Amino acid sequence: MTEARTTPDGREAQRLRTRRRVLDAALAEFRRSGAAAADVGAIVADAGVARATFYFHFPRKEHVLLELERREEVRIAKRLAHRLAEPHDLAAALDEVVRSVLTVERRVGSVLFKDLLGLHFSPNRPEDDEWTDHPVIVLVVEEFARARDEGEAYAGLNPFHAAVFFLLGLYALLTTSGASRSTRAAMLDNYVALTLRGMEIR
Known part of the structure; x- marks a missing residue:
């Protein structure tokens, strides 16, 4: 054989x-x-x-960004999975998501980072793939599901919708923000806080 x-x-x-x-x-x-x-x-x-x-x-420049997106998503997911293996609450999980995404900016530079984030909102995005093909979305969905099941979030929470809203909001803030580093940090902290407030048990 x-x-x-x-x-x-x-x-x-x-x-x-x-x-x-x-x-x-x-x-x-x-x-x-x-x-x-x-x-x-x-x-x-x-x-x-x-x-x-x-x-x-x-075939198009967006395909280059898509390739980079796949590579960076794998890196972010590995970091997240490692950091979230320890006991944590939803606030710590969302803070870690923000930190993990920001590592991409340090790795690829601010110009390419904004182009990469902008791909999520582009009508020219090359592929309409399934959300389960994106390991970061999968992990964030799992975190919202865990929070709901453990009583951190209200029982009617849809984990997929919550994950997509959170990530797209985060990407939009990072794409459009021209603020200083300290101002942006405060803005991101506020974004996480507002997200958590929306998840409160009702």
Whole structure:
């Protein structure tokens, strides 16, 4: 019996290496110029590929952001799962969600971070996938369900709706806020507090 192939063959490995090179070049350009103003010519020159190669891997610029979103969601979900493994309440969970999202800004830079968040509101978002494909949403839904089941939130709470409202509100605040770091921190604390107030047992 032969072992199942676990690594891509030569052609597929080359395709994946090219895709990664194009993605890295695109993200570097997005950091410099923002997604809307990013120059595809500069991207392909940096990656050392033909223009058609960029569009083969990423038909639109939003596909680059979608790829980054998937990667960052996995990182956020791992951080959240680790932090939420200890006993906690809903307030601590939501604070941790905010902190985890903000780690992305530090990692990718403020320009690319806002483009990434803006993807959630874009009519040009490439895919209409299921919410269960997004590990961060899944974890936040689980937190609202736990809070409801443990009596931290009112019994009629819909965990999915609560999670989507919380995350979209958070992303909107971070996308549109031009406030100083201290002002934004206070605003985010207030946002979490208002969310918790809306979850109170009725």
